[in-house]
Structures are given as C-alpha cells and as structure tokens.
Amino acid sequence: MNYSDVVKEQSGYEDFLASCEHAKSVSLLATVDGLLQWDEQTMLPAAAGGFRADQAAALAALTHAQRTKKEQGERLEKLADSSLATNGPDAIQATIRLLHEDFQKQSRVPGRLVEEIARTSIEAQQEWVCAVEASEWKNMVTHLEKMFSLKRELATCQSPELDPYDSLMDEYEPGARWRSVDATFSRLRKDLAPLVRGCFESTNGPQDAVLRGTFPLLSQQTFVRQIIEKIGFQFDRGRLDTTAHPFCSTLGPNDCRLTTRWDEAFLPTALYSVLHEAGHGLYEQGLPVDWFGLPPGEATSLGIHESQSRLWENLVGRSPEFWEWCYPLAQKAFPKSFDDVTSDELAEAVRSVEPNFIRVEADEVTYNLHVMMRFDLEREIIHGNLAVVDLPYAWNDRFEADFG
Amino acid sequence: MNYSDVVKEQSGYEDFLASCEHAKSVSLLATVDGLLQWDEQTMLPAAAGGFRADQAAALAALTHAQRTKKEQGERLEKLADSSLATNGPDAIQATIRLLHEDFQKQSRVPGRLVEEIARTSIEAQQEWVCAVEASEWKNMVTHLEKMFSLKRELATCQSPELDPYDSLMDEYEPGARWRSVDATFSRLRKDLAPLVRGCFESTNGPQDAVLRGTFPLLSQQTFVRQIIEKIGFQFDRGRLDTTAHPFCSTLGPNDCRLTTRWDEAFLPTALYSVLHEAGHGLYEQGLPVDWFGLPPGEATSLGIHESQSRLWENLVGRSPEFWEWCYPLAQKAFPKSFDDVTSDELAEAVRSVEPNFIRVEADEVTYNLHVMMRFDLEREIIHGNLAVVDLPYAWNDRFEADFG
Numbered sequence: 007m008n009y010s011d012v013v014k015e016q017s018g019y020e021d022f023l024a025s026c027e028h029a030k031s032v033s034l035l036a037t038v039d040g041l042l043q044w045d046e047q048t049m050l051p052a053a054a055g056g057f058r059a060d061q062a063a064a065l066a067a068l069t070h071a072q073r074t075k076k077e078q079g080e081r082l083e084k085l086a087d088s089s090l091a092t093n094g095p096d097a098i099q100a101t102i103r104l105l106h107e108d109f110q111k112q113s114r115v116p117g118r119l120v121e122e123i124a125r126t127s128i129e130a131q132q133e134w135v136c137a138v139e140a141s142e143w144k145n146m147v148t149h150l151e152k153m154f155s156l157k158r159e160l161a162t163c164q165s166p167e168l169d170p171y172d173s174l175m176d177e178y179e180p181g182a183r184w185r186s187v188d189a190t191f192s193r194l195r196k197d198l199a200p201l202v203r204g205c206f207e208s209t210n211g212p213q214d215a216v217l218r219g220t221f222p223l224l225s226q227q228t229f230v231r232q233i234i235e236k237i238g239f240q241f242d243r244g245r246l247d248t249t250a251h252p253f254c255s256t257l258g259p260n261d262c263r264l265t266t267r268w269d270e271a272f273l274p275t276a277l278y279s280v281l282h283e284a285g286h287g288l289y290e291q292g293l294p295v296d297w298f299g300l301p302p303g304e305a306t307s308l309g310i311h312e313s314q315s316r317l318w319e320n321l322v323g324r325s326p327e328f329w330e331w332c333y334p335l336a337q338k339a340f341p342k343s344f345d346d347v348t349s350d351e352l353a354e355a356v357r358s359v360e361p362n363f364i365r366v367e368a369d370e371v372t373y374n375l376h377v378m379m380r381f382d383l384e385r386e387i388i389h390g391n392l393a394v395v396d397l398p399y400a401w402n403d404r405f406e407a408d409f410g
Numbered sequence: 411m412n413y414s415d416v417v418k419e420q421s422g423y424e425d426f427l428a429s430c431e432h433a434k435s436v437s438l439l440a441t442v443d444g445l446l447q448w449d450e451q452t453m454l455p456a457a458a459g460g461f462r463a464d465q466a467a468a469l470a471a472l473t474h475a476q477r478t479k480k481e482q483g484e485r486l487e488k489l490a491d492s493s494l495a496t497n498g499p500d501a502i503q504a505t506i507r508l509l510h511e512d513f514q515k516q517s518r519v520p521g522r523l524v525e526e527i528a529r530t531s532i533e534a535q536q537e538w539v540c541a542v543e544a545s546e547w548k549n550m551v552t553h554l555e556k557m558f559s560l561k562r563e564l565a566t567c568q569s570p571e572l573d574p575y576d577s578l579m580d581e582y583e584p585g586a587r588w589r590s591v592d593a594t595f596s597r598l599r600k601d602l603a604p605l606v607r608g609c610f611e612s613t614n615g616p617q618d619a620v621l622r623g624t625f626p627l628l629s630q631q632t633f634v635r636q637i638i639e640k641i642g643f644q645f646d647r648g649r650l651d652t653t654a655h656p657f658c659s660t661l662g663p664n665d666c667r668l669t670t671r672w673d674e675a676f677l678p679t680a681l682y683s684v685l686h687e688a689g690h691g692l693y694e695q696g697l698p699v700d701w702f703g704l705p706p707g708e709a710t711s712l713g714i715h716e717s718q719s720r721l722w723e724n725l726v727g728r729s730p731e732f733w734e735w736c737y738p739l740a741q742k743a744f745p746k747s748f749d750d751v752t753s754d755e756l757a758e759a760v761r762s763v764e765p766n767f768i769r770v771e772a773d774e775v776t777y778n779l780h781v782m783m784r785f786d787l788e789r790e791i792i793h794g795n796l797a798v799v800d801l802p803y804a805w806n807d808r809f810e811a812d813f814g
Binding site: 031034035037038041042045049050051052053054056057058060061064065068240241242243244245257258259260261262298 | 435438439441442445446449453454455456457458460461462464465468469472644645646647648649661662663664665666702
C-alpha cells in the first residue's frame with residue numbers, strides 16, 4: 007500500500023497525511039545533509055573541510071528545527087490517540103508509532119547539540135583521513151574526545167531513561183540493550199575463540215597467494231561493477247565511488263551510493279568490500295519508493311542491514327558456486343592472472359583466515375571478533391571506564407588477546 | 411581588510427557585523443544548493459532527477475526565507491542611514507549598499523516562485539541532457555516555456571521598475587541595460603561580420619587537421635590537469651570533473667569546481683573548455699577568502715568573469731608562447747601524435763575559424779556571434795516577441811545569416 011491510501015473517511019485521516027508530508031519534508035533536508043557527507047568523503051577538495059563543517063552544522067540546525075516543529079508534535083499526539091493508531095492497517099499503525107516516538111526523542115535534543123555534532127563529525131572525519139595517511143594517532147585524540155563527549159550528552163538528552171550506550175545503540179538497533187547483546191556475544195565467543203585459534207594454527211588452511219599480484223584499478227572497477235550489477239544493484243539508481251572507508255549511503259529513493267577502497271596488489275580488498283556494500287545497497291534499493299522518508303520506507307535496523315551485506319559478501323561471495331559463475335569475468339578482467347588457477351581454488355583462497363588489524367578487510371571469521379571488540383571498547387568509553395587517550399593500549403591488549 | 415576589522419566605536423558597528431554574519435549564514439545554504447546542482451550535473455544517478463528537484467526546491471525555499479528575514483532588513487535599513495555607509499572604508503560602504511539592494515530585491519520575490527524556479531531548473535536540466543543525447547527538441551519545449559514564464563515573473567517581482575530583460579540581466583551584469591549592450595554589439599558586429607566572412611572564405615587560413623586523431627581520455631585528463639595547475643589553479647581548493655555542459659561552480663571559499671566534456675577525436679574540445687573554466691576558477695580562487703559570502707568576496711559580474719576565462723582560453727591558450735611551453739607536455743601525453751608537428755604549427759592549428767553549431771566549442775572569432783545570437787533570441791522570448799516553440803526556426807535563420 008501507499009501511505010496516501012489511508013481511507014478518507016477514517017478519523018485521523020487528515021492528520022496522518024499532514025504528518026507524513028511533514029516527515030517527508032524533513033527527509034528531503036536530511037538527504038541533502040547525506041549529500042554533504044557523501045561528497046565530503048568522496049569529492050571534497052583537501053582545503054574545503056572547514057567550510058563543509060560549517061555547511062553541515064547550518065543544515066543540521068535547520069533540519070532539526072523543521073523536524074521538531076510544534077505543529078507536527080501536536081498532530082502526532084492526536085494521531086497516537088486516534089483509531090488509526092490502533093485499528094488502521096499495519097503499515098499505518100507502525101508509521102504513527104515510530105514517527106511519534108522519534109518526534110518525542112528528537113524534541114528532547116537541543117538544536118545547538120545537533121549542530122555541534124554535525125560540525126564535529128565532519129571535522130573528525132577530515133582529521134581521521136589525515137591521521138590514517140600519516141599513521142599518527144595523537145591528532146585524533148581531541149576530536150574523538152569531543153565526539154564521545156557530545157554523544158554522551160546526546161544519549162542523555164534523547165532517552166534520559168536509558169543507559170547512555172543503550173540510548174545511542176537504539177538509533178541503530180531499535181530496542182536492543184547492551185546487556186543482552188553482551189550476553190549473545192559472550193555465548194558466541196565461546197565457540198568463536200577456539201575456531202579462530204584453530205584457523206590460525208592450521209597448516210593446511212586456505213592460502214590467499216593466488217589473490218595477490220597486480221590487479222589494475224580500472225580492471226577491478228569494471229570487474230566489480232559487472233558483479234554487483236548481475237546480483238541486482240541498479241546503477242541507474244545508484245553509484246560506486248572511492249573512499250578511505252567503504253560505506254553505503256542513501257540520498258533519495260533512487261539514489262543509493264556505494265563506496266570502496268581499492269588495492270591493486272590484493273583483489274579481495276575491493277571485491278568483498280563492494281559485495282558487502284552492495285548487499286546494503288540491494289536492501290536500500292528494495293525498500294518501497296512511495297514510503298521514502300517514512301518508517302516503512304526505511305531500513306529496520308543495522309542488524310538487518312548487516313544480515314544483507316554479509317549474506318552477499320560471505321555466504322554468496324565466498325561460495326564455490328559464486329566463483330564458478332564469476333571465474334570467466336575474472337579471467338577477462340585480469341588476463342593471465344588466473345591461467346593456472348581453477349574457480350574452486352579461487353573459492354578456497356578467499357576463505358583464508360588471518361589476523362587483520364582492519365575490520366573492513368577482515369575475513370568472515372575474524373570479522374566477528376572485530377565487531378565484539380568495537381562493541382566493548384566503544385561502550386567502555388561511553389560509560390567512562392576507558393579514556394580516549396588510552397584507547398590504543400586497550401585496543402592492542404584486546405587484539406593481542408583475541409588474535410595474538 | 412577583513413570584514414570584522416570595522417572600528418568598534420563607529421556608529422553601526424554592531425549592525426554591520428550582525429548583517430555580515432547573517433549574509434554569511436545565507437551563503438552557507440546557497441552553497442549547499444550549489445552542491446545539489448553540481449552533483450546533479452556530474453554525479454546523480456539517472457533515475458534520481460525528480461527527487462533532486464524536490465530537494466533543491468525545499469532548500470531554495472528555506473534559503474529564501476533566511477535571506478529575507480525581517481530582522482536583516484531592519485538592520486540594513488538602519489545601516490544604510492549610518493555614518494559607516496557614507497564614511498566607512500570603501501569595502502564596508504560597498505558591502506552595506508549591495509547587501510541592502512539585494513535584500514530589497516529578494517524581499518519582493520515570493521518564496522513560492524523561488525522554489526518553483528529551483529525545481530524547474532533541475533527538471534529542465536535533466537531533460538536537456540536526454541534531449542541532446544536523443545537529438546530531440548520537442549521534449550524541451552514545455553520545460554523551456556515554463557522556465558521563461560517563471561523568469562518573466564521573477565523579473566517583474568524583483569525589479570518592477572526595469573524592463574524584464576534588464577531585470578534578469580542585472581543579476582549577472584549589475585547595472586547593464588539591454589539597449590546599451592545592444593548598441594555595443596551592433597558596433598562590434600560591423601567589423602566582426604566581414605572578419606568572420608573573410609575567415610570562412612580564406613583558402614590559406616589555419617587548419618585543425620593535426621588536432622584530430624585519437625587522444626585517449628585518461629591522457630587528456632592528465633594533460634589538461636597539468637596545464638591548469640601550472641597556470642595557478644589549486645587542486646587542493648578545487649576539482650575538475652565531467653559534464654555535458656562545461657561550467658565553473660564555487661561551493662565554498664576553498665572549493666571551486668570546474669567541469670568539462672571530452673572528445674577523444676579532437677583535442678581542443680576539452681583543452682580550451684578547461685582553460686576557459688580554469689580562467690573562471692582562477693578568478694574565484696583569487697577572491698578574498700575572509701569576505702566569502704559578502705559582496706567583496708564575490709565576483710563583480712559575469713563580464714569580468716568572462717574577461718578572465720577568455721583571457722586564458724584565447725589570449726594565452728592560443729598563443730605561440732603557450733604552445734612552445736606546452737609542446738613537451740603534449741608530446742608526453744600523446745606519444746607520436748605530434749612527432750611531425752612543431753609547436754608553432756599547433757599554435758596555428760588552434761586558431762582555425764569555422765562555423766560551429768555549439769557555442770562552448772566555437773573558436774575565438776565566431777564565439778562572439780554565438781553570444782550576440784543568444785542575447786538577441788533570449789531577449790526576444792522574454793519580451794514576448796518570439797515563442798519558445800519557434801526558437802529552432804529563429805535560431806536556424808540567425809545561424810544561416812551569421813555563419814552561413
């Protein structure tokens with residue numbers, strides 16, 4: 007159904023449509039902010055970061071003001087008590103409930119804080135790129151400290167009744183609580199730890215030597231574009247570009263943008279990061295266009311999102327069947343590279359398991375350890391049990407313990 | 411001087427700073443709109459045009475509301491009567507006068523019209539790209555008719571005392587009036603017509619055969635980037651990308667973006683369009699950064715802008731000295747293409763004069779005829795003497811008369 011299909015005679019009909027129109031007007035601005043961020047990470051000239059932070063802050067303030075307009079709050083209050091909210095079609099009930107919850111949450115956050123977070127995240131992102139290039143941690147400390155401090159404030163504002171980490175996690179995984187995630191992770195770690203250890207110690211596990219060599223950038227780009235187009239990513243409704251950190255960003259109902267980084271010496275870096283992001287992209291491109299800007303047109307949660315990205319990256323992309331299909335494309339893209347290799351050998355090579363410092367380049371087994379490590383360290387900082395300045399030591403200790 | 415250098419004790423000091431801060435906040439939003447448009451022409455997926463038009467319309471409405479805020483008008487009224495406006499430093503006097511004039515003009519335009527123009531220009535631009543590809547004029551008629559009608563309305567709103575074409579021209583060339591431009595063009599045409607005729611009829615004029623061949627895209631990109639970097643375009647404060655129609659767009663004090671199209675069979679297409687746009691870019695990059703968003707930090711007029719772009723394109727770029735310098739770069743970028751050609755021969759080849767349907771690809775002589783033709787036809791439509799639907803016939807007649 008379309009959001010405007012609600013029955014005209016029903017009580018709450020006009021308020022519902024007006025609320026939806028308002029939410030859509032907010033999402034127009036939010037996607038413009040999305041473009042500022044996408045552009046910042048893909049296109050922005052090196053010297054333009056400061057002004058981009060100003061632009062993002064100004065737009066964030068305007069968007070927040072629009073998002074928390076009093077009239078929308080009043081409409082949603084009325085709607086929440088209407089018969090539509092209890093007896094309407096499921097999608098409409100859910101829309102009312104989620105718009106109302108979100109409005110209440112956002113209204114508790116001061117515009118000044120939203121503006122400051124927008125500015126700081128651009129500034130920190132700019133600094134991060136330089137810090138990675140220079141392999142220099144210390145310039146990040148101030149930015150990260152500021153970001154964590156702002157996020158702690160946000161957590162308390164938006165959901166004062168929740169633990170601050172739960173409040174922040176709620177934006178990504180609605181309803182999830184850290185104690186429950188922690189319990190799940192602990193259970194998984196019990197089997198994962200010996201599995202990883204076994205992989206590291208094994209002398210006859212898969213080796214990735216055949217995936218190392220020279221894979222020219224342009225050939226890789228053609229290769230991965232062909233692959234994700236075949237699995238259904240629509241390039242007339244999306245793009246693929248280059249960034250320091252891969253991501254998928256939706257800037258409109260027909261504008262889903264993937265990014266990746268490339269390594270000319272190691273094929274899997276881009277291939278699996280693009281398959282991963284394309285998994286996100288397929289989910290986004292599959293959402294109902296008519297509902298764009300309203301809850302039924304938006305992703306349910308990061309967990310569901312990752313289920314799609316890792317499905318394509320690992321369950322599909324590392325299977326023998328995938329490589330059987332993909333083998334001719336690979337041979338065409340990289341003549342001679344795979345002359346002495348079969349598709350089965352390639353499918354085996356991409357399953358090698360090795361310690362890797364970088365989560366987005368980690369294999370399908372150790373990736374989970376990275377997620378758990380991040381979950382723990384991030385939470386410890388938010389809870390005030392770990393200082394940002396000590397993060398590298400904590401990270402090293404944990405890496406040593408999990409991967410060492 | 412910096413805009414904040416105004417003397418603290420002077421009457422109007424606080425109003426001046428507040429007006430400048432307000433104008434800068436408007437320019438933050440205006441440059442975000444600039445990004446929406448740049449992205450639309452360089453990056454936007456094919457199916458995303460409709461939503462982009464919605465985004466641009468929403469942002470235009472917000473920007474207009476901010477631009478015409480009552481408090482800013484009141485401040486500027488007071489300032490215009492202050493001693494700063496008559497006795498302050500030149501840059502400050504000019505800032506007050508121009509901000510005040512602009513505020514009055516903008517305040518007469520309804521937000522609804524600004525929104526509609528933003529939407530229509532994106533829609534028309536999207537359609538234009540398709541129309542050019544399909545070589546199909548008729549789909550453009552509705553868009554152009556709508557655009558001209560909106561622009562006529564804008565003309566009357568913003569400067570009701572002016573002829574509508576003058577009102578519109580005033581945005582690009584402040585103070586210029588069409589009758590005076592027309593008189594200048596008529597004078598120039600007297601000498602230009604026989605000059606063009608002479609060029610066309612000459613049997614020993616420059617020939618561009620040596621510039622035709624195969625010039626691979628990537629080599630051209632490296633080549634022209636080297637050239638404009640050498641003449642001073644700063645890539646840490648700008649970019650060069652690909653579009654259907656070349657332009658230069660400033661998205662911030664350190665974010666000047668050039669675009670061009672490429673022709674692998676004819677070197678001058680991209681080279682001279684990029685030199686032209688880089689001329690605009692050098693002017694923009696040379697504006698005082700501290701004044702960004704205020705009149706002294708903005709280009710004076712399109713005429714001054716074109717004086718810079720055509721200086722680099724023609725006076726520099728088509729000179730023997732340029733080609734003497736550029737020759738080794740060209741040889742390196744296109745090995746063998748110029749083995750049997752001297753730099754003097756190249757400098758001569760780029761001065762060939764030929765009828766060309768497309769203004770941005772026209773040579774330095776006939777380009778002027780294109781400008782005059784556009785000036786006349788555009789004005790005739792605005793004045794209601796020519797219907798959009800008849801434009802192709804009028805264009806063909808005029809082309810035949812001027813170039814035929």
